[in-house]
Amino acid sequence: MWAQMLSAPGKFEAVEVEAPVAADLAAGQVLLATKAGAICGSDLPNFKGAPFPHPKNTGTWVTSAPGFPLHEVVGEVIASSHPDHAVGDLVVGWASGFDALAEVVVADGEGLARYDTTLEPATAVMLQPLACVLYAVEQLGDLAGRTAAVVGQGPIGLLFSHILKSRGAAHVIGVDRVDRSDAGKVFGVDEVVTASASLWAGSLAPRDRPQVVVEAVGHQVTTMKNCLDAVAFGGEVYYFGIPDDVVYPVDMMTLLRKNLTLRSGATIERRRVLADASAYLAEYPELRDAYVSHVFPVGEVEAAFNAAVVPRQGQFKISIDMA
Known part of the structure; x- marks a missing residue:
């Protein structure tokens, strides 16, 4: 399968690696064919070379693991060991291995939820950060x-x-x-x-x-x-x-x-707050057109990250189209 991998600070390269399969799934996990991702601010230090204890790290000077560091993801379930996710479901949430810059990923099903499929995947990915902020405001x-x-x-x-x-x-x-x-x-x-x-x-x-x-x-x-x-x-x-x-x-x-x-605090109850995010976006549909300001194809992921590193007027959320 294809993947993007950091080969140096600020430098991605396209690689071919072995794809995970259904037999690799532990209880509660799903196999996703990725459709879109989005860049989170917490990804940027890793893009710039900050160390990260990734279990599949193959690098010396940067954390080099296929698909790293993206975790905001939209994908289609192609195999499932989670009782609430079926093959063919389109879901949004967390790529729990921080490896969403890849054709297929294994993810924790408790960090994923179905969404309104009238949304384009590059827009639907906004539900993940929206869920995080909704949970924080609850506190x-x-x-x-x-x-x-x-x-x-x-x-x-x-x-x-x-x-x-x-x-x-x-x-x-x-x-x-x-x-x-x-x-x-x-x-x-x-x-x-x-x-x-x-x-x-x-x-x-x-x-x-x-x-x-x-x-x-x-x-x-x-x-x-x-x-x-x-x-x-x-x-x-x-x-x-x-x-x-x-x-x-x-x-x-x-x-x-x-x-x-x-x-402060981390986001827990992820499936619940992803559902809350879907309801919130339905209540405030103007956010669908405003929030994702730029969409890059996955072949231009390095340009997408370089844009995200430099905040500027008119630039908000940056999504990556993996279709």
């Missing part, structure tokens, strides 16, 4: 009447803005160094701030501080301090995503003196 409780800010208005931050608004936030602030005024209205942003997190946080008067702040930038440690500075007394900060650094410095005095809550 924040009642948002009615509160002011919420999202630091980082990339693909994840824009979904946070939309969901926070739809779940009752009275005023949503979107903060990004890239001008996101082109996306603000569609994604429920009441106040678009084009500035660094530090400049924005430093400009706030006490009465203007939001009760909820989401850190949706990731990949560095400084914005955590900015979020703690920005949030109102008694407020809550949610850190989203996979940290690049195991240990983050946290300003404990600010956390203490402002009586703050700092929250």
